[in-house]
Amino acid sequence: MVAVVDYGAGNTRSVRAALTHVNRTSVLTSDPDTLLNADFVVLPGVGSARSAMAHLEVSGAANALRRRFAEGRATLGICLGLQLAVERSDEDGGVACLGLLDGDVTRLGDGRVPRLGWSVVEPWGEAYYFAHSYAVRTPDATAYADGAVAAAQRGAFIGVQFHPEKSGPAGLAYLDRCLSLV
Numbered sequence: 211m212v213a214v215v216d217y218g219a220g221n222t223r224s225v226r227a228a229l230t231h232v233n234r235t236s237v238l239t240s241d242p243d244t245l246l247n248a249d250f251v252v253l254p255g256v257g258s259a260r261s262a263m264a265h266l267e268v269s270g271a272a273n274a275l276r277r278r279f280a281e282g283r284a285t286l287g288i289c290l291g292l293q294l295a296v297e298r299s300d301e302d303g304g305v306a307c308l309g310l311l312d313g314d315v316t317r318l319g320d321g322r323v324p325r326l327g328w329s330v331v332e333p334w335g336e337a338y339y340f341a342h343s344y345a346v347r348t349p350d351a352t353a354y355a356d357g358a359v360a361a362a363q364r365g366a367f368i369g370v371q372f373h374p375e376k377s378g379p380a381g382l383a384y385l386d387r388c389l390s391l392v
Contacts, residue, residue: 212236212389213248215275215291217265219257221375225288228375232386240265242274249392251278255289255373259315259344260302262294272308279310282366284392286385292362292369294345301344310367313348318358329355331372336380338372346371 212229214222216238229236229252234372236252237244245251253275266272278285287295298306307315318325324343331338333352338360345358348368353361361370368388374381 211248211252212252213245214238215245215251215253215264215266215271216240217257217269217271219253219262220232220290221256222254224373224375225254226377228382228385229389230380232389234389235292237301240269240271242270244276244300245271246277246283248322249284250389251283251285253285253287253291253294255291255293256341257290258302259290259293259299259305259307262290263305263307266294267309275308276310276335279308279365279367284388285310285368287367287369287387288375289342289371289373292371293344295362295367295369296346296348299344311346311350311362312347313350313362315344315346317344318342320357325356325358328377329360329372331355331360336379336384338370338374338381338384340372341376342371342376345384
């Protein structure tokens with residue numbers, strides 16, 4: 211079973227639709243026990259770091275995600291989900307995050323903000339859809355797009371700044387590859 215974390219915002223409908231497209235059943239939840247027992251968890255993107263972290267802490271989902279990480283259980287963070295995985299975000303005046311990855315989140319300073327559109331992720335050579343105003347800085351980065359971290363991984367946590375659920379065939383193939391790990 212795939213659990214999609216419900217923190218009161220986010221792109222949960224499109225993530226769940228993409229999971230259905232790759233033949234995976236999902237449940238939308240913030241229940242800690244369900245998150246701990248799921249085969250795979252998706253922490254989706256879109257929203258504010260402060261409100262997302264507040265909901266995750268109050269619901270107990272934050273501790274469940276930390277425990278999954280400590281136990282080496284597979285979790286995928288998408289966009290804001292990647293940003294929530296680091297230690298701290300500058301968004302909303304500063305927010306303590308989950309601390310799964312080393313690093314922080316800062317507001318984009320170059321180019322158009324928010325950054326919207328397709329970019330090639332290197333070294334993968336595939337284009338994915340991005341929509342963000344903040345970016346992760348982490349030594350756990352594994353891929354970049356236009357000079358910003360596009361993906362990061364530590365242990366069983368994988369995070370991406372792009373939206374695989376909005377990235378057409380390449381995004382669905384990426385989701386399928388992640389899910390094949392469990």
